Amino acid sequence: MSSRDQILTAVKANQPPLMTLPALDSFFESPKNELIIKFTQVLSSIGGSVIEVEDETEIGAFIREHYPLANIRAISPLANMQGIADRYEAENNPHKLENVELAILPAHFAVAENGACWLSETLLAERVLPFITQHLILVVNKNDILPTMHEAYQKISDETYGYGTFIAGPSKTADIEQSLVLGAHGARSLLVFLV
């Protein structure tokens, strides 16, 4: 008998009688107001920044002002960012992204309770992009902020993706005597624009 069959046989023999799954309906009753305030507050508390803007041109102006674009490699798939960042065509060669300083990416939606933004593979030229870049900027529609993770998973319940990730803040570690250090292996900073 293969290991698979041995394990499955043992599981079947040892598992207890069926217990029912709990209903999760009550968790969908979190307040639906002040989501922008909540999201901003939470993301700021975990090392990220949030800026509300009227439209994407404002984003471009902000980035031009605050990043030394002439000297760094910036990448973005967003049409409105093409003046300041290169569009990167996926070549299945993530190592070419090694020297990216700034990535400006759209996110599908954000979650107010924990400051997370959801990006699935369709928004990424390469999966490694939001991690390997030194700095990360995400652009989210302000109407796409959901109260909690329950609404988040409801939204993607039927979606098919090869890869997707919730990103909440810059990469960080507190492994050395619990001192918080931003910029462990992933992006050193995270800025979210709410449009």
Next chain:
Amino acid sequence: MKTLNHAQNAANFNKDEKRVDWHDETLWWIRQKRDKSAFQIPEWESLRDAASAIKANTLSNLHQYLIEFEKNALANGVKIHWARDAKEHNDIVYGLLKEKGIDKMVKSKSMLTEECHLNEYLERKGIEVIDSDLGERIVQLAKEPPSHIVLPCIHKKKEEIGELFHEHLGTPAGNADPQVLTEAARIHLRETFLTRKAALTGVNFAVAETGEIVICTNEGNADMGAHLADLHIACMGIEKLVPSRAHLAVFLRLLARSATGQPITTYSSHFAKPRAGKELHIVLVDNGRTRQLGRAEFRNSLKCIRCGACMNTCPVYRRSGGHSYHNAIAGPIGAILAPNLAMKEYADLPFASTLCGSCSNVCPVKIDIHDQLYKWRQVLVKEGHTTTAKQLAMQTMATTLSSPTLFKIAGKTARVTLKYAPFMVNNKFNAWYLQRDMPKVPKSSFSEWYQTNRKQNEQ
């Protein structure tokens, strides 16, 4: 080499009192962060109930969920392997590397591979493994195992880490600034991520309905490794399953808040399919889990989501350190998981507890940890895995307590002895006395006092 038991290890750890205080306070601070975070969620207790019930359902239907997970993962283009024990798990990982001619691998945190002693096994086979979680890299350089499942080097002072980095990564001597040390590790490990063809990761959750796995990190190391390698191997215990994506919401809300007080880990990555032209292999490991599933009293330990909250709150863990448990998983949860793996070897662990119940109170999946510690003690005594001294003492106690005559004689003897010959009791052969003073001797027993007073009242 004989492994020291928990009490002996704890005694060694306690030789440096200042360090124990520091360790204790650091972990308690994390426990307080957990509380602060949990109290912000009004439905926190309902979430814990739901998480526990979801895991109860998962364990009761695990056979079906495993088959469903395998089917969906295969349809996603993932390769699935099954390992009955640690050896088979290690062989599978080695086989995959060998087949591709890979002799260097980067690894992110996986307590399962610690349980299976994968690193040592691969090193013997000539494979270089570099741990990429900062805390794990630190203990790896120090040639030590992790002392905590979430905070692997919580026992280490920054000055010791500074020395290690000076020796191995060339940081300036005497520099113990966490910012400087983390930056040095970032540069060193970025080079590693960019040059490894294989990455191994753990798994936090696996979804039966979709065949995807979820990996949570703050550093981004699992993603850096997996997305830059040709071969991604993810190793998981069979109990990591959840039925569907909707259930992930409950667990992701609980996990980081319980672990460190964060609202969520920085990255919660969902891997469903391999990258185009690359490979994703998932190794499903039993290693004693089906046995534990069959033990009705200890089955709930399989609900564990490895947040570490029970360690941070445990008065014994905080004052004895993770290494005192001589097991990959320390603390209260480790003490109920380990005897299932090797009863004799870990027979000391269920006794490394005050049974105060704090662990059960913070557990996000409501495992009855302290009850299981108590139940393990009974099993271990019955199976003859406790010391003769303890067995004799307990038997004598039982006999004495069940006979009023013996009880009276024993009480009288104790009072007389403690009064006139305290050295008979207050000596190094009495383990109870080592950290405590013996109680002051009362003049009489309660029943003597009662009889005297009753007579006086009746008069």
